[in-house]
């Protein structure tokens with residue numbers, strides 16, 4: 001068992017060689033809990049499914065990726081907790097480093113346990129239920145992402161690290177392959193295109209609603225296309 005939640009994460013990585021974030025517990029935040037799914041073209045392509053809880057991201061590697069089809073049981077191997085800041089990481093992990101390959105933020109949004117009601121506005125209760133579910137080996141969660149929506153379950157098998165990711169029956173069930181929707185929800189690039197798109201990080205906390213409400217601006221300026229000499233990434237721009 002790791003001494004601190006991010007020991008295992010740190011041990012596997014050299015932070016002078018990888019652009020991945022250094023381990024740090026997220027400062028006490030407010031608002032709903034974050035989930036993220038990162039597509040990772042490592043030795044084998046997989047999707048990293050992560051749930052914020054107690055300042056870290058609980059993590060599972062899902063080789064086939066999530067599915068909205070109730071008949072699919074997707075293998076989800078539990079991996080080491082990742083720092084909260086990892087949620088907005090996309091880019092290239094250099095050769096010879098742990099997990100070498102390209103990463104995109106395939107989906108993200110907010111989530112809540114959903115077995116005894118929804119707790120989007122009460123993160124203490126939400127986190128307490130997630131901790132309990134981890135011990136029991138059964139999490140039922142409601143996702144409000146860009147691609148993934150509705151109720152899902154993570155269920156531990158007889159083997160400690162081996163879980164299954166399932167879709168519960170609700171109006172978001174679909175037989176269509178959601179992973180065919182293969183672009184980053186942040187920069188618009190596919191995981192293969194990350195080789196040529198410079199990474200531009202935004203703070204992870206910008207992925208979820210936070211801060212005070214402000215009125216809608218009276219005037220909005222549309223985004224104008226421009227001709228450029230080299231590809232770039234900027235969260236204010238959509239990449240094509």
Ligand code: MN
Nearest residue numbers: 040048061099
């Ligand atoms: Mn991975």
